[in-house]
Amino acid sequence: MRDRYDPLEIEPRWQERWKQANAFRLKGGRPKLYVLEMLPYPSGRIHMGHVRNYSIGDALARFRRMQGFDVLHPMGWDAFGLPAENAAIKQKTHPARWTWSNIAHMRSQLRRMGYSYDWDREVATCHAGYYRWQQSIFIRMFEKGLVYRKGGSVNYCPKDATVLANEQVVGGRCWRCGTGVEERDLEQWFVRITDYAERLLEGLDTLEGCWPDAIVTMQRNWIGKSVGCEIRFPLEASLDGQAEIAVFTTRPDTLFGVTSLSLAAEHPMALPLARQGGHEDDVRAFAQRARKAGAQAREAGEVPIEGVSTGAFARHPLTGERLPVYVASFVLMQYGTGAVMAVPAHDSRDFVLARTLGLPVKVVIQPPEGPLDPATMMDAYEGPGTMAASAGFDGLPSEEGKLAVIEELERQGKGRKAVRFRIRDWLISRQRFWGAPIPMLYCERCGIVPEREDRLPIILPEDVEFTGVGGSPLAQHPTFTKAECPRCSGPARRETDTMDTFVDSSWYFLRYLSPRYEKGPVDPGAAAALMPIDQYIGGAEHATGHLIYSRFFHRMLRDMGIVPANLPEEPFTRLVCQGMVCMFCGREGCGRVHAMSKSHGNLVEPDAIYEKYGADTARVFILFAGPTDKDIDWTDTGVEGAHRFLQRVWRYVGDNLEALKAAGPVDPTIAAATPARRALRRITHQTIRRVETDIERFQANTAISAIMELVNAMYAFSPADDGDRAVQREAVDVVVQALSPFAPHLADELFSQLGGEGFLIDRPWPRFDADAAREDxxxxxxxxxxxxxxxxxxxxxxxxxxxxxxxxxxxxxxxxxxxxxxxxxxxxxxxxxxxxx
The missing domain is CATH 3.10.20.590 (Ubiquitin-like (UB roll))
Incomplete structure (x- = not known):
C-alpha cells in the first residue's frame, strides 16, 4: 500500500474494474429500487451543481445496494433544445454534431466521477430511436382527442423566435433567455392536460409526506381548483346571435353587488361589443396595450388596474338592472370564461376600478364586526359575513348564501354550479428546428391527418442551413415539407413545428426500463417489474413544469395501456429537491453570490477539482457542505478540508495495515472488558446507525460528520493486545464501508488492501449492535x-x-x-x- 493517497492512480483503476464487471447492472433475485436524478441538458460540460445532484443520488443508490436492493440507476440526456440550435447558427454546424460531441464529453466527466450508472440503459432524447416512439405517442393522443390545434393568443419570445407555455414564462420573461414575452395570435398545438386536472390534484394527497411540502403546495396552486358558479348575463342588444355574457365566480353570494361586467382584452366579444357601442378605437388601443404587457404581468399585478368602456350594456340575471360592460386590464382570457362580474364592495381590483371610473359600490355582505358604509370604504371587504341588500337572501351566512343563489339561478335557467381550474392546456409546438418533429400532415382533401406508424420516425434533415433569420429551417427546407397523405395518397404538407422539449422529458424514465425495446414506447413487463420510481432527485424549479407534465404523461400512458394499468398513477413515489451551489459572481461590478451559471461567470468545473484532488474529494465536499435541500457556498478551503479528511483515513489504514489484516473478529464479551474498547465499539455502532439514518433522510452532511468523529476516535485509541485490535479492525471496516456511498473509489481500494474481494456495493451493510451502541x-x-x-x-x-x-x-x-x-x-x-x- 502506497504511503501517499493518490486518487489519480486509484480512481481510474476502480472505474475500469466496475465497468468490466458490469457492477451496476440489475442482478435479479432482490427487491427492486429505482433511483433517478433528473437528466441533464448536454450543454458541453457538467458543473458542480450537476455534481451535487448526481452525488446525492449515487450515495443513495450505493447504500441501498448494500442494504440488499436490486437498484436501477440510469442516466441519459435531455438533448433537444434552443442552445444547440443557437450554437449551430453561431458555429455554422448542425445541432446534432454539437449535441453528440457534448454528450461524449459529459459522459466521460460523469464516468470520471465514479457514479454507479448502468450505462447500457443510456437514452438521448434527440436519438431517432427515442423520438420515433414519442411521435407514436403523439398520434395516439391525437386519435383520442388529447392533442389539438387551435389559433389564439400565445406567449412569444422575440429573441428565441418561438412560443412558450405558461409555465415557461417567469415574471413576464422567457424562462431561458430572460427576454420580455409578447402575446401574439398563432395556430398552435395543445395537449389537453386540463382533462387530467382533477386526477392530478387528487394525486397530490398521496404525495404528502413523500414530496417536499412546498412542491405539493405549488402544484395545488398551479392546478388551482375553484368551485363556484357560471352565471349568464343577458346582453341588452344581442351581438351576431350572441345574446349573453357568461361569467364564472366563486362568490355567487355577492351577485346582488354587481355594478358592471369586465372582459379580458382577448375576449372574442370585446371588439364586436365596442364596435356596436361606438368605442372600437378606444377598446382596440387598450387591448393592444394590455396584450403587450403580457398575461403574467397582468395576473401578478404588475400592470395598473385600468378599464375602458365598450359602450355596451348587459342585464342583471335576477334583478334586470342595467350593467355597463368594460374591458379591464386584470381580467385574463385563460381563467374562467374571460369575463368577470364586478363587485367593487367585495373585490379589491373591482374596487380600484370602480373608484377610477366612478362606478357605484354596493355592499351586499356585512362583516361580523359591523355594517359597512360604501361612502367611507377605503378598500373592498372580501371576507365572509351575512348577505344584505340581496332581495330574498338577506340574513343568510355567506357560505349558505352561495348555495342558495346557485339553486335560484339553476331554477331560472340563468346559471349553474361549475368547477374551474387555473391550469391551462399545455402548448407544445415550437417554431424551431432542433426538436422532435410533430408527426402531422396537412392535406387539401383530408385536412389535418397523422402520419402512418410504419413511416415513423419523421427524421430531422441533415442538409440544413442555419442562418438565424426567417423562422424555422424546417419551414424553408425544400423536401422536408413535401409528403404524401396517408389517407388519399395525394400531396400533403408536413408540419414544420417541433415539440416542446418538456414533452421529451415527460416519459424518459419509462424508456430507461428497456431502451432498445422495439414493440412500443415502453416495455410493459419491465414497467410492471421496475416502476414506479422509488426516489426522484432534482431541482425545485421544475415544480410547475416537468414535475406536473410527467405526472400527467404517466397517467395518460397508463390510460392508453402503454403502461400497465395496475401500476400506481404517480410515477415518482418520493422526491427530494437539492439546493443550488453558489459562488461569488464573476462579472465585473457585481460582487454578489449567485447560483453557479455561465451567465454569472462563476462556474467551477469538476475536471479542475478532479485533476488536483480526485473525484472522491469533490463528492465528499459537495455532500458535506450543507443539508441536501439548502443552497451551499463553494469554497476552496472546504474542498481542501475534504481532501485532508480522506488522506487521514488513508494514512490510518496504511499505518496499521498489517495489524488490521491480522486482527480477528470481535468477541462481544472480550470487547466489553475495558472502558477503551467499549468506548470505541460504542461510537462504531452509533456511527452505523447514524449514517444509515442520515442517508435515508438525505442528510449526507451529518452522515459524513459521524464518520469523521469515528475516525477521530480511532486515532485516539491505542491498541495493546488482540482484543483491542479486533475492536480496532471492526471500527476501520465500518469507516471504509460507511465511506463507500460518498467516496467509493477510496473505500473499494481500502477494502481491497484489507483483504476484501469484489466491491463494497455487493457487501451487506454493517449490522448494528444496540447493546454495543448504548452509553455506559x-x-x-x-x-x-x-x-x-x-x-x-x-x-x-x-x-x-x-x-x-x-x-x-x-x-x-x-x-x-x-x-x-x-x-x-x-x-x-x-x-x-x-x-x-
Missing part, C-alpha cells in the same frame, strides 16, 4: 414538583436506590428541598427522577 453513563434530569431542578450522571447498570439517593443529593435539587418533607420519589429507568414535596 446516563444523564438523567431531576424534577421537583414537575419543574426541572438539576441533572445527574449515573452508570447504566446502577441500582434504583443509588440513583434516587444521587438525585436527592444533587446541590440545586437539595436547595429546593431544604426544609420540605419529600412525599414521593419516582425513577423512570434511564429517563427521569421525579420528586414530589
Amino acid at each position: 453513563l446516563l444523564e438523567i434530569p431531576v424534577q421537583v414538583n414537575g419543574k426541572l431542578r438539576g441533572r445527574i450522571t449515573a452508570e447504566r447498570e446502577e441500582g434504583e436506590d443509588a440513583i434516587k439517593a444521587r438525585a436527592l443529593g444533587e446541590p440545586n435539587v437539595a436547595a429546593h428541598l431544604a426544609g420540605r418533607p419529600v412525599k414521593k420519589v419516582v425513577y423512570v429507568p434511564g429517563k427521569i427522577v421525579s420528586i414530589v414535596v
